[in-house]
Amino acid sequence: MKILLLGSNGQLGYEAHRTLFCYGDLIAVDYPEIDFTKPDEVVRLIKKINPDLIYNAVAYTDVDKAEQEPEKAMLVNSHTPGEIANYCKKNNVPLIHFSTDYVFDGDKNALYTEEDIPNPINVYGKTKLDGEFAIIESGCDYLIFRTSWVYSMRAGGFVNKVIQWAQQNEILRIVDDQIGNPTWARMLAITSTSFIEKNKNNIREFLYDNNGIFHLAGGGYASRFEWTKAIIEYLSKDHTINVKDIVPTKSNEFPTPAKRPLFSALNCEKFEKKFMMKIPHWENSLKLMLNQ
Ligand SMILES: NC(=O)c1ccc[n+]([C@@H]2O[C@H](COP(=O)([O-])OP(=O)(O)OC[C@H]3O[C@@H](n4cnc5c(N)ncnc54)[C@H](OP(=O)(O)O)[C@@H]3O)[C@@H](O)[C@H]2O)c1
Numbered sequence: 001m002k003i004l005l006l007g008s009n010g011q012l013g014y015e016a017h018r019t020l021f022c023y024g025d026l027i028a029v030d031y032p033e034i035d036f037t038k039p040d041e042v043v044r045l046i047k048k049i050n051p052d053l054i055y056n057a058v059a060y061t062d063v064d065k066a067e068q069e070p071e072k073a074m075l076v077n078s079h080t081p082g083e084i085a086n087y088c089k090k091n092n093v094p095l096i097h098f099s100t101d102y103v104f105d106g107d108k109n110a111l112y113t114e115e116d117i118p119n120p121i122n123v124y125g126k127t128k129l130d131g132e133f134a135i136i137e138s139g140c141d142y143l144i145f146r147t148s149w150v151y152s153m154r155a156g157g158f159v160n161k162v163i164q165w166a167q168q169n170e171i172l173r174i175v176d177d178q179i180g181n182p183t184w185a186r187m188l189a190i191t192s193t194s195f196i197e198k199n200k201n202n203i204r205e206f207l208y209d210n211n212g213i214f215h216l217a218g219g220g221y222a223s224r225f226e227w228t229k230a231i232i233e234y235l236s237k238d239h240t241i242n243v244k245d246i247v248p249t250k251s252n253e254f255p256t257p258a259k260r261p262l263f264s265a266l267n268c269e270k271f272e273k274k275f276m277m278k279i280p281h282w283e284n285s286l287k288l289m290l291n292q
Contacts, residue, residue, distance in 0.1 A: 001200050002027065004051035006034060006042075006084075007058035011152040012098065015189035016057055023196045027051065034058070036076040039083040046087055053196070053203055054088060055096045056081060059128070063102070064257040066123040077127035082134025089140040094207035096192065101148035101180055101217070103129040106261025111221070113267045114146075114213050122258040132213065141207035145192050145216040148266055149227075152185035153289065158224075162231045166243040172232075176225035176248035179263045181217035184285035191216060195275055214271040218282030221265035225249075230283055234290045 001024035007013040008028035017028050027049055034042050036058050046054070060066060060076035081097060088095045102125035103118035120126045135142050151157040165172055199206035222230070225248045235241050251260065268279050 001025065001052045001203065002050070003053045003055060003196075004046065004049050005029070006054065006056045007031075010057050010059070010061075011150050011154050011157060011185040012188055013057035014154055015152065015186045016055060016193060019189045019193045020055060020196070023193065023200060024052070030058075036060075036080040037072060039075070039080040042080055043083050043087050046084065051093060053094050053096070054084065055193070056084065057098065059098065060124070063122060063124040063260070066127065067257040070123045070127070073123055073127045074130065077124070078130035078134050081131045082138065085135040085138035085140045085142065088142070089138045092141075092204060094141040094143075094204055095135065096143050096145070097131070097135055098192075099132050099144050099146040099213070100125065100128045101146060101264035101266050102261060103132070103146065104261055104264050106263045109263050111265050111267035112215070114215060114270055121261060124258060125261075141204060141211055143192075143207060143210065144213045145188075145271075146213060146266060147181075147183050147188055147215075148217040148264060149180040149182045150185050150188065151182060151289075154185070158182075158227070159231055159286075159289070162228050163235065163241075166232055166235070166241045168242070170242055170244045172228060172243055172246045173249045173253075174225045174228045174246055175251045175254060176223045177250050177262055178260055179221055179223050179265055181219070181221050181265050181268075182227050182282040182286060183218040184282075184289050186289070187218065187280060187285045188216065191271075191275070191277055191279060194277070210274060214274065215266035215268045216271045216279070217266045217268060218285055219268070219279045220281045220283070222282060227282075227286075230286055231290070234287055
């Protein structure tokens with residue numbers, strides 16, 4: 001089976017590269033070899049590769065910058081995934097794609113299920129929801145995994161930012177009113193690909209039968225404040241950490257260009273039942289990643 005991984009340098013794509021290569025002939029590409037602002041070129045490249053399965057880890061993920069670049073975010077998160085899905089429909093190629101907890105407005109104050117109605121409150125969330133619609137409307141066989149608060153040791157993620165802040169400051173002020181599921185990119189890569197091995201001889205039929213949106217994120221949930229406390233606690237033996245106190249604060253003290261949903265944690269039971277997998281609790285994944 002020929003598998004095409006789009007976006008092999010991102011947090012998820014980097015880890016997916018290391019799991020997918022066990023399951024078939026893997027071709028992994030990233031920017032600038034593919035540029036999702038140029039949908040025709042992306043589809044041309046896919047045609048040339050002629051894959052049996054596409055795993056799309058490309059996304060425009062800068063939530064604040066998306067407010068200033070809505071057209072670019074829409075191309076990368078919606079238009080091009082829609083064109084890929086049209087290609088998939090025409091050529092009977094199954095598609096695995098990722099979306100976000102930010103399709104929700106955060107007003108439910110309880111875990112979101114796949115039955116809840118999305119209502120994004122920022123550009124990023126709107127473009128990701130539009131991407132979901134484009135894929136569904138194409139009629140292709142797809143799995144869309146909505147995930148949340150993805151982290152890894154790759155540059156830029158929240159865990160790395162906390163480590164850097166904790167090396168440079170004695171006091172950290174972290175919001176305790178934003179709640180989500182911290183999701184280790186490696187856990188996400190493993191859980192979103194392991195069914196491929198079991199179904200590699202009938203992957204098209206498997207996606208045809210199991211087609212749909214699934215919530216897939218770290219088990220349990222936490223505020224950014226609780227997440228930060230856990231990171232610092234697990235790093236307690238690290239002598240580069242200078243922080244002495246972490247002070248809870250509120251989102252309105254840190255205005256950002258994009259509004260964020262306050263409670264966007266996802267209920268992942270549908271995934272666990274369908275794929276017969278237990279998603280590890282976010283704290284266990286965090287400990288493993290920090291090598292504690
Ligand atoms: N990160 C989160 O907290 C989070 C939360 C919820 C859902 N998700 C979803 O989970 C999935 C994986 O996220 P992630 O954290 O792994 O994202 P990421 O680290 O930002 O990776 C995104 C990848 O897309 C590539 N990319 C961006 N613009 C591109 C373009 N114009 N053409 C081609 N490639 C482009 C990036 O390449 P460069 O590095 O070269 O730019 C990078 O390899 C995405 O669908 C995202 O929406 C993420």
